[in-house]
Amino acid sequence: MLNALEFFKNLPDKKCSKCGNTIQEQADCYGNLCEECDDPAR
Numbered sequence: 001m002l003n004a005l006e007f008f009k010n011l012p013d014k015k016c017s018k019c020g021n022t023i024q025e026q027a028d029c030y031g032n033l034c035e036e037c038d039d040p041a042r
């Protein structure tokens, strides 16, 4: 049985659909935007 770390290492990098930056957080509620693009101040 693979442990959780192995599982997450095998996941593909999530990329921002706007700027293409790699999203490191597991924040599904933010959709496919990175922190910068999701900033409401911009």
Ligand SMILES: [Zn+2]
Pocket: 016, 017, 018, 019, 020, 021, 033, 034, 035, 036, 037, 038
């Ligand atoms: Zn972005």
